[in-house]
Amino acid sequence: xxxxxxxxxxxxxxxxxGNFIPKQFLLIKNKPVLMHAIEKFVKFDNTLDIILALPRxxxxxxxxxxxxxxxxxxxxxxxxxxxxxxxxxxxLEKISNExxxxxxxxxxxxxxxxxxxxxxxxxxxxxxxxxxxxQINESLRRIQGSTNEIINRDGIYIVQTPQVFIxxxxxNSYKQAYIPEFTDDASVVEKSGYSINYTEGHxxxxxxxxxxxxxxxxxxx
Amino acid sequence: xxxxxxxxxxxxxxxxxGNFIPKQFLLIKNKPVLMHAIEKFVKFDNTLDIILALPRxxxxxxxxxxxxxxxxxxxxxxxxxxxxxxxxxxxLEKISNExxxxxxxxxxxxxxxxxxxxxxxxxxxxxxxxxxxxQINESLRRIQGSTNEIINRDGIYIVQTPQVFIxxxxxNSYKQAYIPEFTDDASVVEKSGYSINYTEGHxxxxxxxxxxxxxxxxxxx
Numbered sequence: 001x002x003x004x005x006x007x008x009x010x011x012x013x014x015x016x017x018g019n020f021i022p023k024q025f026l027l028i029k030n031k032p033v034l035m036h037a038i039e040k041f042v043k044f045d046n047t048l049d050i051i052l053a054l055p056r057x058x059x060x061x062x063x064x065x066x067x068x069x070x071x072x073x074x075x076x077x078x079x080x081x082x083x084x085x086x087x088x089x090x091x092l093e094k095i096s097n098e099x100x101x102x103x104x105x106x107x108x109x110x111x112x113x114x115x116x117x118x119x120x121x122x123x124x125x126x127x128x129x130x131x132x133x134x135q136i137n138e139s140l141r142r143i144q145g146s147t148n149e150i151i152n153r154d155g156i157y158i159v160q161t162p163q164v165f166i167x168x169x170x171x172n173s174y175k176q177a178y179i180p181e182f183t184d185d186a187s188v189v190e191k192s193g194y195s196i197n198y199t200e201g202h203x204x205x206x207x208x209x210x211x212x213x214x215x216x217x218x219x220x221x
Numbered sequence: 222x223x224x225x226x227x228x229x230x231x232x233x234x235x236x237x238x239g240n241f242i243p244k245q246f247l248l249i250k251n252k253p254v255l256m257h258a259i260e261k262f263v264k265f266d267n268t269l270d271i272i273l274a275l276p277r278x279x280x281x282x283x284x285x286x287x288x289x290x291x292x293x294x295x296x297x298x299x300x301x302x303x304x305x306x307x308x309x310x311x312x313l314e315k316i317s318n319e320x321x322x323x324x325x326x327x328x329x330x331x332x333x334x335x336x337x338x339x340x341x342x343x344x345x346x347x348x349x350x351x352x353x354x355x356q357i358n359e360s361l362r363r364i365q366g367s368t369n370e371i372i373n374r375d376g377i378y379i380v381q382t383p384q385v386f387i388x389x390x391x392x393n394s395y396k397q398a399y400i401p402e403f404t405d406d407a408s409v410v411e412k413s414g415y416s417i418n419y420t421e422g423h424x425x426x427x428x429x430x431x432x433x434x435x436x437x438x439x440x441x442x
Contacts, residue, residue: 133362133364135431136361136379137428137430138379138380138381138428139379139380139404139405139407139408140357140377140378140379140380141354141377141378141380141407142375142376142377142378143354143376143378143419144375144376147376148411148417150402150404150408150411151372151377153404154363154365155363155364155365155368156361156362156363156372157361157362157363157364158357158359158360158361159359159360159361159362160359181371183360183371183374184360186360186362187360187371190369190371196369198364202433203427203433203434203437204437206424207358207359209358210356212423212424213424216424216425219440219441220440
């Protein structure tokens with residue numbers, strides 16, 4: 001029987017949040033961010049196989065949190081790698097021949113809409129790949145040390161997740177050697193020669209990174 | 222007596238919103254977006270001179286809205302130009318020798334925080350210029366027709382408003398001839414040889430552009 005899967009990647013250590021709690025474990029409306037994110041996929045399709053990639057030293061904490069918050073959705077936990085690429089690669093080892101469509105989602109994007117997940121699965125089923133993007137309508141600058149460069153914003157989009165693929169495509173693509181340019185799954189898949197299809201994301205589907213992001217996300221949960 | 226001013230630029234025609242109401246006149250919590258934006262500056266400093274640049278064909282509507290919503294904050298309205306550059310240039314004609322610091326703010330950014338305005342005024346007073354920026358922590362792509370290019374996101378920031386300057390600096394800078402690369406005031410000022418100083422903006426200070434942005438902004442007003 002064919003089924004689908006979602007890989008949830010949660011590799012953050014909390015360093016940029018200025019505290020020692022990894023951002024995926026911070027509480028929003030009294031529940032860890034990561035649980036909110038996983039629940040969106042369960043709500044989309046409760047037959048999805050869920051594979052969670054977590055840093056080795058966070059797995060015990062996660063198990064305790066699951067018990068404490070009575071988080072009952074079945075999922076497989078794998079050990080995260082040194083980069084997002086390596087985490088996804090580890091998670092893909094849990095994918096079998098019976099999986100048809102594979103989504104990869106950031107564990108720190110709890111605001112993803114069911115509608116966006118649905119659109120990405122539909123487009124990937126039809127065309128092999130789908131990622132949500134949002135247009136930037138503001139000025140952009142590159143500020144690095146004393147460098148200060150204005151970036152032409154024409155046609156620039158922010159890439160979000162879930163990034164969704166037919167399983168053969170993502171599995172083949174992750175056989176490549178890692179390069180630092182692999183900042184997301186689409187860049188890996190594209191480097192293998194597959195084309196990427198776009199669907200419209202939504203602005204509030206942010207990747208929690210900075211302390212103020214928690215207050216932001218609370219408005220929408 | 223020295224005083225400060227803010228130029229509010231509201232040039233939108235509503236075309237990207239898919240309707241005929243300019244986005245600055247759309248209602249949030251039963252009040253036009255533009256009134257929310259102006260009020261932020263009054264709350265910051267109720268002695269600021271307020272100069273509003275509006276397209277010629279919207280000035281009557283604005284006057285009616287001011288009467289209808291009993292909007293009582295004193296402001297000078299000038300006719301907007303063909304681009305943002307030209308609107309700011311028109312507004313700068315209302316600046317006199319007695320103005321020390323000039324802020325320029327997008328009329329469709331009603332969520333700006335008083336704290337951000339304050340930080341920009343302080344930094345501009347000290348160093349001549351200040352703009353709020355926010356870091357991008359997500360993958361970026363340029364998608365134009367069949368072009369599809371991954372943008373190196375290292376050090377890339379989104380530029381917001383208010384953009385704040387010592388009056389001589391902005392007045393001198395706007396004497397230049399317009400070029401299409403002038404997407405904001407900082408780019409104009411920088412082209413004149415002045416340096417730009419940065420302060421941290423905040424994520425929800427978005428520029429209302431798309432229909433879904435209204436729902437977004439309502440969460441924060």
